[in-house]
Amino acid sequence: MNTTKKTALFTAAKELFGEYGYVETTFKKISERAGVALGLLTHHYGNKEKLFLAAGLDVLDHFLTRLRAASENATCGRDAVMAFCRAYLDFSIDPQSHWLVLVRCSPYSDMKTKTERDIMDSKFGQVAQLLESLIEQGMDDGSLAPCDSRSLAQVIIALMVGANRTRVLTPYAAPSLYEDTLQFVEAAIQPRQEA
Amino acid sequence: MNTTKKTALFTAAKELFGEYGYVETTFKKISERAGVALGLLTHHYGNKEKLFLAAGLDVLDHFLTRLRAASENATCGRDAVMAFCRAYLDFSIDPQSHWLVLVRCSPYSDMKTKTERDIMDSKFGQVAQLLESLIEQGMDDGSLAPCDSRSLAQVIIALMVGANRTRVLTPYAAPSLYEDTLQFVEAAIQPRQEA
Amino acid sequence: MNTTKKTALFTAAKELFGEYGYVETTFKKISERAGVALGLLTHHYGNKEKLFLAAGLDVLDHFLTRLRAASENATCGRDAVMAFCRAYLDFSIDPQSHWLVLVRCSPYSDMKTKTERDIMDSKFGQVAQLLESLIEQGMDDGSLAPCDSRSLAQVIIALMVGANRTRVLTPYAAPSLYEDTLQFVEAAIQPRQEA
Amino acid sequence: MNTTKKTALFTAAKELFGEYGYVETTFKKISERAGVALGLLTHHYGNKEKLFLAAGLDVLDHFLTRLRAASENATCGRDAVMAFCRAYLDFSIDPQSHWLVLVRCSPYSDMKTKTERDIMDSKFGQVAQLLESLIEQGMDDGSLAPCDSRSLAQVIIALMVGANRTRVLTPYAAPSLYEDTLQFVEAAIQPRQEA
DNA sequence: TATGAATGAGATTTCATTCAT
DNA sequence: AATGAATGAAATCTCATTCAT
Numbered sequence: 001m002n003t004t005k006k007t008a009l010f011t012a013a014k015e016l017f018g019e020y021g022y023v024e025t026t027f028k029k030i031s032e033r034a035g036v037a038l039g040l041l042t043h044h045y046g047n048k049e050k051l052f053l054a055a056g057l058d059v060l061d062h063f064l065t066r067l068r069a070a071s072e073n074a075t076c077g078r079d080a081v082m083a084f085c086r087a088y089l090d091f092s093i094d095p096q097s098h099w100l101v102l103v104r105c106s107p108y109s110d111m112k113t114k115t116e117r118d119i120m121d122s123k124f125g126q127v128a129q130l131l132e133s134l135i136e137q138g139m140d141d142g143s144l145a146p147c148d149s150r151s152l153a154q155v156i157i158a159l160m161v162g163a164n165r166t167r168v169l170t171p172y173a174a175p176s177l178y179e180d181t182l183q184f185v186e187a188a189i190q191p192r193q194e195a
Numbered sequence: 196m197n198t199t200k201k202t203a204l205f206t207a208a209k210e211l212f213g214e215y216g217y218v219e220t221t222f223k224k225i226s227e228r229a230g231v232a233l234g235l236l237t238h239h240y241g242n243k244e245k246l247f248l249a250a251g252l253d254v255l256d257h258f259l260t261r262l263r264a265a266s267e268n269a270t271c272g273r274d275a276v277m278a279f280c281r282a283y284l285d286f287s288i289d290p291q292s293h294w295l296v297l298v299r300c301s302p303y304s305d306m307k308t309k310t311e312r313d314i315m316d317s318k319f320g321q322v323a324q325l326l327e328s329l330i331e332q333g334m335d336d337g338s339l340a341p342c343d344s345r346s347l348a349q350v351i352i353a354l355m356v357g358a359n360r361t362r363v364l365t366p367y368a369a370p371s372l373y374e375d376t377l378q379f380v381e382a383a384i385q386p387r388q389e390a
Numbered sequence: 391m392n393t394t395k396k397t398a399l400f401t402a403a404k405e406l407f408g409e410y411g412y413v414e415t416t417f418k419k420i421s422e423r424a425g426v427a428l429g430l431l432t433h434h435y436g437n438k439e440k441l442f443l444a445a446g447l448d449v450l451d452h453f454l455t456r457l458r459a460a461s462e463n464a465t466c467g468r469d470a471v472m473a474f475c476r477a478y479l480d481f482s483i484d485p486q487s488h489w490l491v492l493v494r495c496s497p498y499s500d501m502k503t504k505t506e507r508d509i510m511d512s513k514f515g516q517v518a519q520l521l522e523s524l525i526e527q528g529m530d531d532g533s534l535a536p537c538d539s540r541s542l543a544q545v546i547i548a549l550m551v552g553a554n555r556t557r558v559l560t561p562y563a564a565p566s567l568y569e570d571t572l573q574f575v576e577a578a579i580q581p582r583q584e585a
Numbered sequence: 586m587n588t589t590k591k592t593a594l595f596t597a598a599k600e601l602f603g604e605y606g607y608v609e610t611t612f613k614k615i616s617e618r619a620g621v622a623l624g625l626l627t628h629h630y631g632n633k634e635k636l637f638l639a640a641g642l643d644v645l646d647h648f649l650t651r652l653r654a655a656s657e658n659a660t661c662g663r664d665a666v667m668a669f670c671r672a673y674l675d676f677s678i679d680p681q682s683h684w685l686v687l688v689r690c691s692p693y694s695d696m697k698t699k700t701e702r703d704i705m706d707s708k709f710g711q712v713a714q715l716l717e718s719l720i721e722q723g724m725d726d727g728s729l730a731p732c733d734s735r736s737l738a739q740v741i742i743a744l745m746v747g748a749n750r751t752r753v754l755t756p757y758a759a760p761s762l763y764e765d766t767l768q769f770v771e772a773a774i775q776p777r778q779e780a
Numbered sequence: 781t782a783t784g785a786a787t788g789a790g791a792t793t794t795c796a797t798t799c800a801t
Numbered sequence: 802a803a804t805g806a807a808t809g810a811a812a813t814c815t816c817a818t819t820c821a822t
Contacts, residue, residue: 161361192387
């Protein structure tokens with residue numbers, strides 16, 4: 001197949017965006033790591049930003065697939081929420097997932113075009129919607145106390161975001177951080193019998 | 196009199212780092228916004244990275260001061276933790292605080308020198324230590340259930356980080372996000388009487 | 391059947407050279423407008439310069455044919471000269487003629503090869519020779535005053551060139567420019583009875 | 586003076602735009618000919634187009650000054666018109682004038698920005714207005730027959746344009762072309778007593 | 781004949797930093 | 802302390818041309 005070179009380019013780009021961030025990932029670095037001519041990048045992807053968009057969407061697509069798969073077989077809504085969280089954190093440290101693309105490159109700073117930001121936004125929105133629906137399921141089946149599902153989803157995702165950044169970007173994350181995070185979520189969503 | 200120009204430069208730098216991030220903040224932009232000669236920048240700060248370090252530390256210093264002030268008068272440890280969280284989130288949206296410097300510029304990507312990263316790290320470490328001590332205080336005074344204070348501190352700070360990023364970087368944050376976040380913390384650290 | 395693609399390419403090339411000039415007309419643009427594979431261009435025409443030469447000569451050939459047809463049936467030399475001028479100006483604004491190829495691409499800057507410039511030169515020379523012969527005819531039949539036919543031909547053609555550029559390249563040409571130009575020629579070549 | 590380098594750059598740019606045209610005049614060529622660092626170009630002029638605009642306006646300003654000087658002392662309108670034409674053609678072959686900048690670079694193709702084209706247009710407009718006023722003066726003092734001054738001015742300028750291009754761009758211009766051109770104008774504007 | 785992936789030289793532009801004044 | 806001209810390395814992007822299929 002002659003798709004090889006395009007694929008090599010794409011993989012190298014995802015690696016480098018994750019290692020160096022958007023700005024410090026250069027055409028030269030990408031083409032050298034992919035073992036491919038410099039010009040092939042614009043030939044296949046038009047420009048750097050479009051390549052980044054493609055990379056980001058690719059990661060997000062796999063992310064969504066993984067989250068859906070992880071949460072669909074849970075026995076109750078609360079378990080589904082916990083499965084979602086676990087899958088989120090697992091994905092974020094899976095070396096195959098190229099998750100760092102989304103961590104080191106901010107789609108909100110590195111993409112100049114509004115259209116492209118909108119595309120990313122809608123994908124991120126789907127992540128939130130998935131969690132919302134799991135929360136609603138939990139309220140339906142009684143495994144979660146009544147609450148504003150959209151609000152709770154945002155807070156839980158915020159926690160995932162922060163835990164992930166602490167782990168992958170800083171040197172001082174405790175080894176148990178992810179487990180602690182999951183327990184924290186569990187404690188917070190635990191329905192309690194009040195007098 | 197002559198401190199004026201140095202100060203103007205410093206303020207302009209903090210504004211621009213927060214608006215554009217590290218890479219897109221140029222010497223030209225800074226000197227223009229400050230209404231000051233280009234050469235003054237290296238004259239006063241040596242180079243871009245040192246300027247950024249100074250800006251970041253300045254923001255962090257004010258941050259720590261604010262967190263300490265907010266938490267020191269609480270009536271119990273749990274209240275102190277909540278005051279800490281509230282102060283964190285308030286500071287993050289105070290236009291005077293130049294907090295965005297720390298959000299848009301990652302000290303972990305934008306600072307090449309290990310020494311400088313270490314300086315920042317130690318400051319961030321003090322934030323975590325402060326929260327840890329408040330948690331311990333809570334365990335002492337019985338307002339918080341026994342737990343690993345370091346772990347809990349990291350998780351809570353992770354949540355602050357994520358909530359803040361959601362609010363200031365994305366377009367889809369719910370207006371109630373910060374309040375929801377605080378409630379979430381409250382629910383999670385609520386000591387509960389188990390059978 | 392297979393001439394179609396070559397023709398489509400040629401037409402697209404003439405359009406684009408006329409619209410964008412030599413440098414800004416790219417292989418990509420041409421092949422896209424023609425709806426044809428990129429590689430066909432070099433396959434059929436060798437390289438960009440040869441394609442341009444072919445395009446320019448094609449336009450010039452039609453131009454010469456039109457000038458000859460327009461001037462051959464005039465009743466006297468002076469009328470033939472005027473018919474020549476009118477045909478020149480008409481051709482220059484005939485959308486079918488692709489005249490702009492010769493206006494926006496300078497054969498004197500855009501063709502590096504001396505041989506190719508010579509080919510173009512000789513064609514342009516034939517235009518001048520045609521006008522010269524019409525002028526001589528006019529001197530023979532008494533409709534034009536004696537003069538240096540080569541000189542007069544060059545001046546008249548210079549006027550055509552300038553009028554044409556004013557009309558097709560600038561935004562400020564008066565609507566009557568071409569008519570005014572013809573009257574100007576008429577006035578200048580009018581034989582006058584001097585005392 | 587430290588203006589030296591900026592000036593050297595400007596002169597080199599005018600020379601090269603005149604020799605090679607806009608597109609083939611590169612930053613490298615300019616900085617090398619000026620003996621100056623590459624980056625100085627954008628430092629002083631912002632970008633290539635602005636440099637070209639500055640160069641073109643500089644040439645046009647000198648042009649206008651020369652045309653005004655040449656035509657203001659004529660004894661009658663017709664002489665003023667002829668002095669204008671002679672000054673036009675002289676300027677066009679004065680090696681000091683950098684006239685070729687305007688010949689080889691088309692302000693109508695090479696300037697993308699409408700604003701900049703407008704600035705050039707208005708300068709060209711002043712050339713036409715000057716000639717118009719001379720023609721009107723000629724009609725007033727009786728040295729020229731009544732006519733539409735604007736139309737006549739455009740045609741005469743068109744002839745200057747064409748004669749100039751023939752002389753400086755083609756290899757086949759007769760040595761007497763400029764003299765022939767002036768005579769042609771003289772013949773065309775000669776007021777004649779009709780029966 | 782037809783396709784379009786692949787190449788790499790070269791162009792414009794940016795920018796931290798230096799330095800003479 | 803203050804200025805801004807000057808430098809040149811490096812980045813992104815363009816594009817004619819080649820070539821395997």
